[in-house]
Amino acid sequence: MKSNVGSVDRIIRILVGVVLIALAVTNVIGWWGWLGxxxxITGLVGFCPLYPMLGLSTCPLKKRQ
Known part of the structure; x- marks a missing residue:
C-alpha cells in the first residue's frame, strides 16, 4: 500500500474518528458514531482505499532529481 493521505488530512481524520467514537461511547449520538x-484507521495507516478509485491523493508530490 502506497500512502495517499497527507499530514493535515491524517490529523483531521484521526481527530474526527476519536470524537465520533467518544460520542458513541458516551451514548450521545448512538451506534453510528462507531463509523468513526x-x-x-485510515488516518493511522495513512492509506484511504477510496482515494485511488477517485484518483485522489493528499500526499505532497515527491520531486524528481
Missing part, C-alpha cells in the same frame, strides 16, 4: 473507526 473508518477515519481513525
Amino acid at each position: 473507526l473508518i477515519p481513525l
